[in-house]
Each structure stands twice: as structure tokens, then as C-alpha cells.
Amino acid sequence: MHTTTPAQDSAAPTQATPRFRPDIVAHTFEEKGDARSIVLEDPVANKFFRVSSYEYEFLRALDGHLTIAQAIDRLRLNGRFFAADHAIKLVNQSSRSGLLLGTPYGTSATQLALRKTIRKTASYRTVSRLYFLYLPLLNPDRFLDRTLWIWHLLVNRFTGTVFGLALPLAVYLAIADLPRLHSEFLFFFNLSNLMVLWMAIALVKLAHEFSHAYTAKSFGLRVPEMGVAFLLFFPCLYCNTTAAWQLASPRERIAISAAGIMAEAAVATAAVFVWYFTQPGLLNSVAFWLMAISVVSSLFFNGNPLMRYDGYFMLVDMLRIPNLQTRAFARIRYLFLNRVWGIESATDRAESPRDHAILVVYGVLAMVYRVFLYSGIVAAVYFKFDKSIGFALGLVAFALFIVLPVAKGASGLVKRGSEMRPRLRGVIVFLVLVTAVLWLLTRPWSDKSVYPCYLDSALERQIVIPVQAPVREVLVRERDAVKPGQLVLKLDSRHLEFVLKDKEAERLLTEREIKIIEDTGKNLESLPLKRIALMKTQDAVDKVRDDLANLEWRAPFEGHITRLAASLQQGARYGKGAVVGELASGTSCEVVALVPEADVAQISRGQEVETWFPVAEGKSYRLRLREMSPFSREDLAGSPFSSRLGGEIATEPKGREKKESPLDAYYACRMDFSNRDGIPLGITGRMVVRHAPRSILERLIQSLYQTFNREMVL
DSSP: OOOOOHHHHHHHHHHSOOEEOTTOEEEEEEOSTTOEEEEEEETTTTEEEEEEHHHHHHHHHOBSSOOHHHHHHHHHHTTOOOOHHHHHHHHHHHHHTTOEESSGGGSHHHHHHHHHHHHHHHHHHHHHTTTEEEEEEEOOHHHHHHHHHHHHHHSSHHHHHHHHHHHHHHHHHHHHTHHHHHHHHTTTTOGGGHHHHHHHHHHHHHHHHHHHHHHHHHTTOOOOOEEEEEETTEEEEEEOOGGGGGOSOHHHHHHHHHHHHHHHHHHHHHHHHHHHHSOSSHHHHHHHHHHHHHHHHIIIIITOTTSTTHHHHHHHHHHTOTTHHHHHHHHHHHIIIIIITOOTTSOOOOOSHHHHHHHHHHHHHHHHHHHHHHHHHHHHIIIIIOHHHHHHHHHHHHIIIIIHHHHHHHHHHHHTGGGOOOOHHHHHHHHHHHHHHHHHHHSOEEEEEEEEEEEEESSEEEEEOOSSOOEEEEOOOTTOEEOTTOEEEEEOOHHHHHHHHHHHHHHHHHHHHHHHHHHHOOSGGGHHHHHHHHHHHHHHHHHHHHHHHTOEEEOSSSEEEEEEOTTOOTTOOOOTTOEEEEEEESSEEEEEEEEEGGGGGGOOTTOEEEEEEOSTTOEEEEEEEEEEEEEEOOOOTTOTTBGGGTOSBOEEEETTTTEEEESSOEEEEEEEEEOTTOOOTTOEEEEEEEEEEEOHHHHHHHHHHHHHHHHHHO
């Protein structure tokens, strides 16, 4: 935006004959009480400006033949009084906004500069479409007209009442089954359910966009366009309802903006009931995805007023401030130029202290949110999708949102160097804010990382069948505590006793045959074979006797029976050495934790950590890392970490063996633990690793440095 000197602003308009642009579209809006305001739509710049009905009447009087004074006199003849200073200020603001022709801002030089600015803005928007791209596909207006009766059949006071009663109950059911909800949410992006996920997204977005469209049609508006939008590289539907500006009632405009969110809330409510009352299966999975996507979409995207979606337009209508985001950024720019550097030609578009406060707060929040949003996009693409694309997007985002604004601001300050009259108060406030930001970025903050862990036994022994004999008695159950030497299971000896008698009889017979051969001297050539047979028989007898002496399995140490085979019952037969259970020590224990690959470099062997287990009111212990696995865990089957068992790490089946492979790489670390408090084995807890205090800036630089080094090595 180009400006003139203050002298030109006050004198030139009164001598000129400005003309209100005939292509400006005016929309009448209801305010509090019986008041009305006019929103002027610039179809070329796609901007909106709010004026009072008296100001609009004055602007319409500017037909290109009357000066400001003559226009004021004409309004006076019609019974309308308009102050000269107010008129000059209004003309100046309208001229700068491009609403008037034939003003000092309408010169060829100014128009040429404006054209260059528009071209730069267009090129900037073209690059920005890498993040936000809209592709129109069809004109649904006729279809909506023909099917509007179905919408009225589904959406009415009765269904609204049912929805209002069902929503609190759905929230209660979701909270009541929160552990199950949390467990399934960890499996949210599992590739095995990708088709279900996309189907749920399509259903939610269809309901969302058609709710916008049908609500707009209910108020008599035209819906000329529907298509596909790629928002942050994620495809979804969109519906063009910009004609809502034609509605005078803010309630109707808010209703159109809120229709999509309400539709998603209705979908989520119905999905909660289906998910809660159905067994695991396709229907249950689809219901969960519908519920999760609706909530995530409404909270973080559509309902977020810091993004130009439904929540933003609802906020605009509630605050009665058109172009909220643009005006907020302009307000912050004005404060910097006028209040800090003393540039008087910088314009202030805040109409009241209320507007000023709203614009400043919203502008700051929107700027901070943009930084986190685009940083998150780049990081997600880089680490989760494609590194080369993520790197390119990072460069584009850095150039668009950091380099370009800074360069543009510096260039503007240089051009206005002669107008600068720094204001002491503004400079002090600005320096205080900059110092506060730098302090927050460079101040060392305490740093800690939290990882899931569980208590495991460091001493384990398999329960095996000592000899091949039927089970006679099992004296323990799974999870029972046992003492050293305690009898766990006993085998039946009757079969072995029968075998022993048979082998002893066979041995006596062989001994007699050898005796006869030695006494008679007959068949001496068979004597060596008989002696060999006797030795074998004696070995068999000794073996059976040994087996009879090992018909019991006793606990070698104090511990707990962590596993018993379900078939281990009286009369069951197993082969010798068959594993039928497991005994784990309850005192000689270790804590096992899983650390994601990104944090492995921050943890070292021998480092002191803190572990916490939810026993009684919670117990904490300080331990030292004994070892860190050099390889990531590829299978979490049977582990309490697995999301299939309610754990915190999302897994998916892989390979022919259907291993429960984590979606991300995790490394196991182990710590010795003396279980003096009798904490049950298998209980899950938290491992807290504290790092040296680091500043936000130091962490960012270190993260970038580590990423750069890793990529250079690869």
C-alpha cells in the first residue's frame, strides 16, 4: 500500500472529485438493536470493508463530478449531516483501500506500483498453493435444489432435539471407556486399516461439505462450486459458499459456517454409540474412524479460528470484523511503523479500542500459530514421508514466511527513512518485547523425556516335564508365588514302575542265560552278545530308576508362576523336556523401557533415570541404565507395550509369522531393580530421563545439526 504525506492527505481530496467504484458490491448486515452496517465487497482484490449506513450513503454520493464539500452539501439538502473532518478521513481510508477513483492514489504512477504489488502477491499465492490447493470439479446447484427436501426431512427441530440429548451421553460413553479409546487411537495410522481410514474420511467430509451446501440453499443462496482441496497435502472435499456474504443476518451466516462442524459432531455422536455397543470387526472399526476423524477435524482444523476455515468465519461474524486476519496483520504492521518508528503516513484501520485489542491479540496468535503449523508440516513430510520433498518444502517455507517478510519490511523501512521519527515509548516497548522473546529462546529450561516401561524378572526358569510320564498332580496356578524347593507338579509313577519291573525281569533272564553258558560250556560264541545285552538292560534299569527319582519339579528359587500351559492337567502326557510353564524371580528383577530412535542419542549407559509405577499412590525409584539394545525391537508379541494388548506403542502385523512390528523404531534399555516392595511383575509404568537444562534455540540447533549429520552419513 502506498501513502502520501500528511499534507497531501488533508488537502488533495477536498479539491478532487473522487468517484466511488461502481463494481463494489454492498451487503447489508444487522447489528445489535435496530442498527445496520454495510460490508463492501471488492470483487477484484477479494477484500471486504465494513462502513456504517451513513458512510455508505456519503460514498455513493461521490460520483466523480462532486468534490467532498459538494457531496456534504447534497447530503445536507436530503436531511443528512456529515462532518467535514470525518468525510476527509473516510475518503482517505477508502482511497487507500482502492474503493475510490480520481484520488491522489489513482495516478498512473500509483496504479503502476499497485499493479506490481498485485503481481507479486499473485506469485506469492501461487507458491503458497503448494500448501493449500483447490481444484473445482462440479456445479452442484441443480442437484441441491432437487434434493433440498431430503435435507429438511433429516434436519429439523426433532432431529436437533435428539442430537442435543444424545451428544452428552456420547461424551460420557467415550470418557467411561477411555482406556479402550486410547488403545485404539494408538493404532490410528495402521497401514493394515488404510482402506477403512480413507472410507471414513470420505464419509465425514461428504457430510461436512453437503451440510454447508444444503444450509446455504435453505437460505436461498446459490452454491456454484464443489471440488477437491489439498490442504497440507491431504486431499479432502470443499464447497464454495462465499455467497453467504449476501445474507444480512449474522445468525444465518454463522449457521452456514457452523453446519459442517455440527454435521461432524452428529456423525461422531452416532459413531460413538455404534463403536461402544458393537464387537470388534469392520463395523466397529469404521465407527471408530468416523468418531476419531470427526473429532480431530473439528478441533484442529474446521473449528480452529486461527485457520481460514469454518471457525474463522464464525469468529468474523461474531466479532463483526471483516478481513479479520488481514486487518490483524495490518494492525501489527501499523503499530511497528507508527508507534515505534514514528511514520505518520502509516494508517490505522482499528475503529475502536475493542477492535484494536481484538486485532492485536488475534494477529499475534495467528503469527505464532503459523510458525508452528508450517514447521510441523515440513517436519512431518521430512521424517514420515519423503526427505527430499520435506527439505524442498522447508526451503520454500523459510523463504516465504521468514526471508520474504523480513526483506519486504526492511525495504519498506529504507524507503521511508526520511519519515522516521522514532518514539521513545514505542522503542522501549519494542525492545522489551524483543528482549523477552530472546530470553525465552535462550534461557536454559529443565528438560526431561518420559518413556513407557514395565517390570520384568531378571531370573527366569522354564517349567519342563522331567521324564516322559503322565501328570499326576499340579499344585500351583498361574501367578502363584512359590518358595525355594516348593513342589510345583508331580508325575504318575505307575507306568515307570511297570517298565522297571519288566526291565529287571529281562536283566535276571539275561544273567541266567549267561550263567548256563558259562557252566555248560555250550554256545560260547554267543556269550559276548549276551554280556552286551546285559549291559544294555542294566542301563535301561538305571535310567528308569533315575526317572522314578525325578517325578517332581520343584521351584529352584523364590518367585511367581508367570505362565502355565492350559493343557497341564491330571492325566496329560508330554514328552521329556516339554515346556509347560515359566517361573520368574520376584526379587531379582529388571525394568525394561522402550526409547524411540530419535531419542536414543540422548541416553547413555550408566545414566541415572527415574522410574515410576502405579502402586498404591505411586512409587518412584532411581536406577541406572545397565544396557541399551544395539538393535531396534522388531516384534512386540506378548509385550505389554503392544497396542494390541492395550499398550502405548502402535504395532502392525508383518511377515508370514505375523510379528507385531512397531510402526516406528524403538530400542530397549534395561535397569537392575531390587524388588523389595513386592511390585507385581508385568506392571507398566514410566521411565523419566532428565537432561541438562537447554534453551529452545539450543535444542533446535542441535536437532538440525544431528539431522544434517545423519543425512550426510547416509
